[in-house]
Amino acid sequence: MDAFYQPDGPHLVATELTRGPWSDDAQHGGPPLALLGREIERAAGPGFVARFTAELLRSLPFGRYEVSAQVVRPGRRSRSVHAALLLDGVVCARAQALVLSEVPVALPLGPPRPQLPSPAASTPYTFTFFRSPVGYHTAMEMRVARGEWGTGAMAGWLRMKVPLVAGETPSPLQRVLVAADAGNGVSAPLPVDEYLFINPDLTLHQHRNLQGEWVGLDGVTRVEANGVGLAQAEVFDDSGPIGRSLQSLLVSRRS
Numbered sequence: 001m002d003a004f005y006q007p008d009g010p011h012l013v014a015t016e017l018t019r020g021p022w023s024d025d026a027q028h029g030g031p032p033l034a035l036l037g038r039e040i041e042r043a044a045g046p047g048f049v050a051r052f053t054a055e056l057l058r059s060l061p062f063g064r065y066e067v068s069a070q071v072v073r074p075g076r077r078s079r080s081v082h083a084a085l086l087l088d089g090v091v092c093a094r095a096q097a098l099v100l101s102e103v104p105v106a107l108p109l110g111p112p113r114p115q116l117p118s119p120a121a122s123t124p125y126t127f128t129f130f131r132s133p134v135g136y137h138t139a140m141e142m143r144v145a146r147g148e149w150g151t152g153a154m155a156g157w158l159r160m161k162v163p164l165v166a167g168e169t170p171s172p173l174q175r176v177l178v179a180a181d182a183g184n185g186v187s188a189p190l191p192v193d194e195y196l197f198i199n200p201d202l203t204l205h206q207h208r209n210l211q212g213e214w215v216g217l218d219g220v221t222r223v224e225a226n227g228v229g230l231a232q233a234e235v236f237d238d239s240g241p242i243g244r245s246l247q248s249l250l251v252s253r254r255s
Contacts (some may be wrong), residue, residue: 003166004031005177006201011064017162018062019135021127021185022198027060030181032162033202034174035067036083036095043069043170044081047099049173052204054095063087073237077101113240116145116153119157119214123167125149129185129192140179142186145216152189155218158182172210178234179215180204180245184231187219194254198220199228204235206243214238 012035013094020028033054040049055091070081078100085093114120122145127137139162147154161201164170170178181202190197216236223229235242 001134001162003163004034005030005065005165006226007165008064009064012165013115013203014060014062016062016132017136017139018060021130021135021137021192022196023059024132025061027062028181029056029060029199029202030136030178031164032056032060032085032093032183033095034170035065036069036093036105037097037173037177038164038171039067039069039083040081040095040097041098041173043071044079044097044099045081046101048111048206048209049097050100050147050206051098052095052173052206052224053097053201054093054203055201056093056199058092059207060085060087060092061166077091090097095115098143105134111192114234115240116155116218116236118238119145119159119216121144121145122157124155125156131186132254136182140182149186150191152186152187152222153220154187155216156186157214157216158212159185159215174204176204176210176212176215177202180219180233181220182192183217183233183245183246183247184221184229184247186217187221187231187233189221189229195251196254197231197249199231199249201248203246204215204243206235207219208242210242211237211239217245218250221249223249227251
């Protein structure tokens with residue numbers, strides 16, 4: 001396995017590298033969300049994805065997936081693109097994106113941008129909450145920039161070890177989406193052997209493209225006794241912030 005997905009004609013076949021932490025038979029949310037982002041970029045043409053909002057409508061098993069996207073509101077400076085991920089003809093995830101045209105603007109010098117400790121200065125981390133020996137955790141590299149895992153607040157760097165689709169170089173958006181869905185895992189607030197805190201959605205706002213391969217997430221997760229939570233993360237590259245992500249959470253005890 002050398003990628004999250006292998007092309008098979010018009011389909012994309014999920015490999016075991018997409019496996020998530022909640023079930024050995026289901027994908028992590030990051031790779032399928034990145035597939036939606038990939039299709040949105042292909043449909044939109046030139047432009048910058050300033051907002052990406054997706055819903056994961058069901059558990060995503062390994063299988064042969066179809067992805068489609070269309071521009072639903074064209075425009076000179078901004079346009080809207082919708083995408084869907086299908087398994088056996090059934091929509092199992094969908095996304096909407098706001099795509100903006102980029103125009104150079106001369107700006108005054110502002111205050112210094114916040115920074116995370118660089119990936120080189122951060123501590124390598126071994127994923128401890130995946131039960132299978134092969135999955136998302138073996139396809140990604142992670143380093144802790146600050147904080148402690150399991151406390152509900154931590155900053156970490158993630159990097160893809162393999163491409164999203166075999167034979168392709170991931171775009172900056174694809175790299176960010178593969179990592180951003182791990183925000184609730186980076187800032188895990190509860191013991192994962194006792195609790196589930198699964199995100200059925202992800203919203204990503206960006207103000208510039210990622211530079212390089214490393215995606216920094218400075219995350220905080222809050223959970224409530226009503227079974228709902230919220231994970232939020234400021235997203236970084238080595239030059240500073242590039243955006244912010246939000247994830248709604250379904251919180252429960254493991255049975």
